[in-house]
Amino acid sequence: MSQLLDIQRRMAAAVMHPLTRAETMPRRRRDGASNIAEAEAIIQPNDRLTSFERLEIYNRQYWFRLYGCLEEDFPGLQAIVGRARFDALMRAYLTDCPSQSFTLRNLGSRLESWLTGHPELIQPHSTLALDMVRLEWAHIEAFDSEERPRLAAEDLAAIDENSTLSLQPCLRLLALSYPVEDLLLQVRNEDGSSASSANNASVARKRKHVRRFAALQPKPIWLAVHRLENTVWYKPIAEEEFRLLSALLAGQTLGQAIDAAFAGGSLSEEARPSFLQAAFANWAMLGWFTQPDPLHAIESLTPDS
Amino acid sequence: MPPNRFNGFTDYGVGIGLRIPHYQHILSRKPVVDWFEIISENYMVDGGRPLEILDQILEQYRVIQHGVSMYFGSADPLNREHLKRLKSLVRRTGTRWLSDHLCWGSVDGRYTHDLLPMPYTWEAVEITAQKIRQVQDFVEVPVVVENVSSYAEFHVSEMTEWEFLTEVVERADCGMLLDVNNIYVSSKNHTFDPFTYLNFVPAHRVAQIHIAGHSKFEKYILDTHDHPVLPAVWRLYARAIERCGPTATLLEWDDNIPTFDEVHAEALKATKFLKSAASAGLAGIESSSNENAVILSEVPRSGTKSKDLHLAEVGATR
Amino acid sequence: MKQSMKALLAAAAVSGLMSGATALASVTSSPSGTAPMLNAGSASFTSSLLAHVHKHSCKGKNNCKGQGGCKSGDNGCKGKNSCKGKGGCATDGSKMPG
Known part of the structure; x- marks a missing residue:
């Protein structure tokens, strides 16, 4: 192995190892290895700092930066x-899922799936917490994902039940057990006004958040997290709308998506045409339908796809 | 007078880092600013407000890209997805040069998101220079590498930091972003004379200079970018301009960010150094004459990797 | 679902698409379709569009359950990646002024 790779692996193992509760570098790692010995093996001391202390600067810097991001x-x-x-x-989370991306934007990309396997960390509010993580990650995705040109009026004439419709890449659909969106907006507004200070008022407010969330009653909701004029919006939608849009996103035809929307639903047959007309008008105004993705179109023509 | 070939032979003046708290002020007041530096990674996205803001800035200002995660010094191969997105952004901004750091920060595909110090070895020189060349070939704009602040040194190092930096940029044939604050921070943390460093590096490769503030602790200094530039760093800057001639200069302020006007006023303090250098006819005197510029070079031996060093005139080795 | 019903529903969807596209055009353009009435990107554009959406989607029916209106969840831009150092005072005690 190259010396450079060896040093980088050894230093990364120390830097990415969790800090103690006092936010210092542990003298021993979880596997029993001595951080003191490892630091002395690779890092020079100076007249003010030991090898361990110099390595600790990077260990703390790593965690502080990533904590701040999450x-x-x-x-x-x-x-x-x-x-x-x-x-x-x-x-x-960061111990199990260290960043695999060049940008901190993606640091939380695996949090939902990871938390699903660690419900003990979010009990007794695991469903509520997972709903919140889904909404917060959808927000990040909606914020800076691609927005493609909207479907123009002249493209509409050819659409029938066998057509597939492309939706904006920045649109995210969520089926949640709790109405978390209002509470998230409150938290964001309050956090934004506190300049992320750790003063007593801020701590008290966060305790209040915990009580407020604990009192929140479950109520199924369906949300479209979308972007309009580069602002992210949370739009409550009907369950039928959620099913329909999900089916379109999955590449089903308009006819298939309509079937999926009303399968087992309570909406009467008489009400369905006006429901669909209103929903599609609404989505078209918000620019959710786009020109077909040329890459997708090419892929769909290849024999293997 | 054009500074050098690594910044496209342009004289950019004094810029500041484009930061979110200043967006509204810049877009509404349209202050006169020579140029803005952006952190590339914050705009390597597919859409949304970051790119909308960037496009509005580009309509009015010159923008130079500065990266924080290419990690030229990582033993890992380059990340293709990163490169592709970077090149796409380069086309969008029209950046005349592209900077990132002489450091490592990822290993085995895991990212620390930090600027970790290099072991100053010949193996590291080779790997780093090769990766810089690969990036330069791919993005098709001059790449300039920045010296980082560091808080640790490795037992295995075979040369000083300034020797390492010089070897890398010579072998990669790339430019340098000379961060005089980082030189100062590292000089205090590792007890060396910052002017020794500054006087050694090849001035003719310095495409850009960074200035910034830092935080002093009892036993070390941290490169926090949350203060005005300190007098000792201005003295280094003055010497850098004396050596390099008028050079594109950029103030970094990333934490406890004050108003736009305060940041800009701090940056514009650099103007008097640039003007005095220009009026004195300093246009990279040493870079053009090579009188004092020296590099540390490997003694060429066929088939072997020599660790023997000798000092050679820049002009004689290129 | 009967084929005729399916075709009817698809036609309703396409009709909605067309009316939505027309309504969007009316928000963004003058009657002649040449000069924009509202600048895209302005707050007035967004609020006008949302007003249209809400009016259109909720009028006179009881099947728009949950349509409490759209809410902006925006929290401004993000700029996480930087080259600043992060630290505290574990090794040294208190932070000293620069």
Whole structure:
């Protein structure tokens, strides 16, 4: 192995190892290895700092930077579980799922799937917490995903029940068990006005968040997280709309998507035409239908696809 | 007077880092600013407000891209997805040069998102220079590499940081982004004379200079970018301009960011150094004459990797 | 579902698409279709469009359950990636002024 690779692996293992509760570098790692010995093996001391202390600067810097990033992205989750449990959750998540992307934008991309396998970290509000994480990640995706040219009026004439319709890549659909969107907006507004200070008022407010979330009653909701004029919006939609849009996103034809929308639903047959007309008018106005993705079109023509 | 070939032979003046708290001020007041530097990674997205803002800025201002995660010094191969997105952004901004750091930060596909220090070894010189060349070939604009602040040194190092930096940029045939604040921070953390560093590096490759503030602790200094530039760093800047001639200069302010006017006023303090250098006819005197510029070079031996060093005149080795 | 019913529903969807596209055009363009009445990107454009959406989607029917209106969840831009150092005072004690 190259010396460079060896040093980088050894230093990364130390830097990415979790800090102690006092936010210092542990003297021993979880596997029993001595961080002191490892630091002395690769890092020179100077007249003021030991090898361990110099390595510790990077260890702390790594965690502070990544904690700050997740705190910014998931304030709603933090409000649900409380500060101390959120810290433990971040530490465990980043230990299991270190960043695999060149940009911190993607740091929370695996949080929902990871939390699904670790419900103990978000109990007794695991469903609520997972709903919040889904909404917070959908927001990140909707914020800076691609927006393609809208379907023009002249493209509409050829559409029939066998057509497939392309939706904006920045549109995200969520089926949630709790109406978390209002609470997330409150948390964001309050956090935004506090300049992320850790003063007493801020801590008290966060405790209030926990109580408020604990009192939230479950109520199924369906949300479209979308972008309009580069602002992200949370739009409540009907369950039938959610099913229909999900089917279109999955590549089903308009006819198939309509079948999926009303399968087992309670909407009377008489009400369905006006429901569909209103829904599609609404979505068209919001620019959710786009020109077909040329790459997708080419892929769909290849024999293997 | 054009600075050098690594910044497209342009004289950019004094810029500041484009930061979110200043968006509204810049777009509504349209202040006169020589240029803005953006963190590339924050705009390597597919759409939305980041690109909308960037496009509005581009309508009015010159923009130069500065990256934080290419990690030229990582033993890992380059990330193709990163490169593709970077090139797409380069086309959008029309950046005249592209900078990133002489450091590592990822290993085995895992990213620390930090600027970790290099072991100053010949193996690292080779790997780093090769990767810089690959990036330069791919993005098709001059690449310039920045010296980082560091808080640790490795036992295995075979040369000083300034020797390492010089070897890398010579072998990669790339430019340098000389961060005089980083030189100062590292000089305090590792106890060396910052002017030794500054006087050693090849001035003719310096395409851009960074200035910034830092935080002093009892036993070390941290490169926090949350203060005005300190007098000691201005002294280094003055010497850098003396050596390099008027050079594109950029103030970094990333934390506890004050108003736009405060940041811009701090950056514009650099103007007097640039003007005095221009009026004195300093246009990279040392870079053009090579009188004092020296590089550390490997003694060529066929089939072997020599660690023997010798000092050679820049002009004689190129 | 009967084929005739399916065709009817698809026609209703396409009709909605067309009316939505027409309504969008009326928000963004003058009657002649040449000069924009509202600048895209302005707050007035967004609010006018949303007003149209809500009026259109909720009028005179009880099947728009949950249509409490759209809410902006925006929290401004993000700029996470940077090259600043992050630190505290574990090793040294208090932070000293620069």
